[in-house]
Amino acid sequence: xxxxxxxxxxxxxxxxxxxxxxxxxxxxxxxxxxxxxxxxxxxxxxxxxxxxxxxxxxxxxxxxxxxxxxxxxxxxxxxxxxxxxxxxxxxxxxxxxxxxxxxxxxxxxxxxxxxxxxxxxxxxxxxxxxxxxxxxxxxxxxxxxxxxxxxxxxxxxxxxxxxxxxxxxxxxxxxxxxxxxxxxxxxxxxx
Numbered sequence: 001x002x003x004x005x006x007x008x009x010x011x012x013x014x015x016x017x018x019x020x021x022x023x024x025x026x027x028x029x030x031x032x033x034x035x036x037x038x039x040x041x042x043x044x045x046x047x048x049x050x051x052x053x054x055x056x057x058x059x060x061x062x063x064x065x066x067x068x069x070x071x072x073x074x075x076x077x078x079x080x081x082x083x084x085x086x087x088x089x090x091x092x093x094x095x096x097x098x099x100x101x102x103x104x105x106x107x108x109x110x111x112x113x114x115x116x117x118x119x120x121x122x123x124x125x126x127x128x129x130x131x132x133x134x135x136x137x138x139x140x141x142x143x144x145x146x147x148x149x150x151x152x153x154x155x156x157x158x159x160x161x162x163x164x165x166x167x168x169x170x171x172x173x174x175x176x177x178x179x180x181x182x183x184x185x186x187x188x189x190x191x
Contacts, residue, residue: 003151006144007109019115028108032101039097046086049189056185063089063189103156110152113145 011021046063053061060078062085072078120138124131178190 003106003148006148007113015116018119019112021112024108024112028105031104035100035104036097039093043086043090043093045189046089049185050082052185103152106152110145110148113141117142117145 011019016022049063050061053059060072062082064085068081070077072081117138120134124134124138174190178187181187181190
């Protein structure tokens with residue numbers, strides 16, 4: 001809430017024109033759509049891999065090598081476990097997508113704010129009157145933006161580090177798993 005209060009609710013028409021904000025927002029929307037579509041496409045593999053294995057061997061498998069503490073040989077138990085896995089995976093995926101999109105949007109707005117601030121500082125060169133008052137307001141705005149950036153860094157630094165570390169492990173394990181198999185279905189799933 002503290003961060004959002006310090007970001008503007010609206011931009012002037014002149015700022016929208018000068019900084020091409022509409023194009024920036026359109027690009028932001030395209031990013032959200034492409035990124036979300038890419039992430040959601042992984043849901044297809046939850047169904048494709050087990051379906052292919054079932055068609056080839058007749059074995060019921062789970063997409064992530066799930067080990068269950070119960071007999072999953074019945075259709076009902078397998079279906080319930082598979083639906084639970086699907087629910088858990090899509091919930092996690094939604095959290096990842098929404099968090100990443102929020103951070104990307106927030107960084108876009110802060111970047112825009114810094115560009116506007118830079119432009120206003122540059123405009124001060126041409127104005128002789130009331131420079132002290134305008135300079136005071138610009139410095140105050142600059143300080144607010146730096147506070148926002150510091151708060152964001154404090155909030156997200158541990159998560160980013162953990163995400164980077166976990167992604168590194170996932171890439172390594174996926175590469176190892178891909179190099180150790182000749183099964184085209186598993187190669188496709190790992191890809």
